[in-house]
Amino acid sequence: MIECQNIAKIYKDADVETAALKNISFKINDGEFVAIMGPSGSGKSTLMHILGCLDISTRGKYFLDGHDVSTLSDDELADVRMRKIGFVFQSFNLLPRATVLRNVMLPLVYAGIKKEEREKLATEALTASAFPEKFWNHYSNQLSGGMTQRVAIARALVNNPTLVLADEPTGNLDTKTGEMVLDTFQRLHSEQGRTIVLITHEPYVAEHAERIINIRDGEIVTDDKNHHRRLINNNNAL
């Protein structure tokens, strides 16, 4: 469970204070699929950084699984990220000179998991993200965009996180492969009950989630259940 209480983030540049987030409060229960939507400059990236424990808020409290993480040090935050958060980025961010399997296992390296165990967890995660087995030992820079993003999803799942954070996961993909990725998220949500937070500026992408939080100028405008939910059931045709 995730809870934000009066979160504010203020950047100080020289003497000018810029508030990226002003007084944000919401709660995300386990198993929810939430889209955080807003135009660029709305503060959604800043919110993503705070939710992902990459940054801490200036004011307010952020509870992740009941623990207040808004006052932790850099290394403590790294530890929280390692155990509780899985990231999916717009630009994939895979290691180019490593195989798919090694990329997926990377979080486990830092978690200090034994080698034999790593491979088992990685194959499970790759299966869950519907990544075909024949490419497991390919180098990640030999894959197409859609496939690359699935590797990234598998990497986000491998440490069995409380929260999967996807930052514009379809931003670098065409519509068709974008839908495949969104379908993967939907299935992870419905089949495995994963908590997924999708950050996007596109209403079309946001409509794949159950609930949409709209932000503008650092404040929540609407926070509603998504009534026109798009469901994809194309059986993962590639």
Added chain:
Amino acid sequence: MILSDIFQETYTALSSNKARSGLTILGIVIGIGSVIAMVSIGQGASGQIQSSIEGLGSNLLTVLPGVVQPGRGIVSSGRGSAQTLKNEDVDILKQITGVAYISPELQRRFQITSTGGNNTNSTIIGVNTEYQQVRNVSVEQGSFIAENQLRGMGRVAVLGPTVAKDLFADSDPIGKTIRINKVNFKVIGVLASKGSGGFFNPDDTVFVPLTTMQKILAGADFLSTIAISVQEKNLMPQVQDDAAAALVAKHRVDPQAPDFSILSQADILGALTQVTDTFTIFLASVAGISLIVGGIGIMNMMLTTVTERTREIGLRKAIGAKKKDISMQFLAEAVMLTFLGGVVGVLLGWIISFAVSILAGIATSISISSILLAFGVSAAIGIIFGYYPARRAASLNPIEALRYE
């Protein structure tokens, strides 16, 4: 993050940019290689000097005329210019307990001609019969200068092997006549080869009776050296003191400012090793500079790598890498580079010193300690020059690093 993971990361990173890694390693190879080669040449030279000085005779004290100033060594002291050592001094020194043999010597350079017309310019030393025992020389052919030849100012000569070869080539020199400074001498013996003794080559020397030297060749009654062989090594300090006291009394000089000097082998060795040590340090420090340049190359490459892989660092931090994990990874890369450079550098240094000893005939010796030192230094350079780039990588902000283009 366990060790094998770090190794794998390091291997992947270095092998993905082989040319750059190779060139960076080359800097360390040259540095370590030249340090190893220079130190081995220096150590070899000092070892050679040490063994040849010990070969000059055991438990040897050398009395020289004039003052050998401490710190200036024996080279610059104007040896032989003073004329304070006389034949009578030898008689006094003989009476000191602990003296085994005593060899008064007078040394000059003269032109030598053989009957066959060959000529050479060599050192002629007038000696007595005990020279053989004191200076540790042995006769290969014929005989050494005998007591009756000494008393009778015999015009006989014993040749060093180099002189014998110069004058008579391959023919037997015994019984032949040579002319030293226009005086005829009969060759009665040839010495066995001893090899060069640093500044003095006993092989390129002709020996004549001391009396003949003083009266006929040099026309002077002083001595250039008195060499004393002491019975036992532990008697040497005492004999040295006694000899000094006896000569001070005989010459009637101030003990604080004597007109002679007594050197033991240790003194000569000390002066020479001081020279070779300085030489070695000089060579090694020149080589060390190239090692530092190599280290700067490592730092340069690591900084480039960190910049290039900013996004990767951001990702690693996002998925849970701590500062320590990131800095370890980059430090391991730097140390791996210098370590590989160290291994190849030791091999290169070994090959160079081997080639030097074969081609230039300079003795070299590679000690285990210099190899260990090279490895230690190369690892240290990796840590020193890899520390700053690694710390820079570790302190990157993950958000900015992920956004880096």
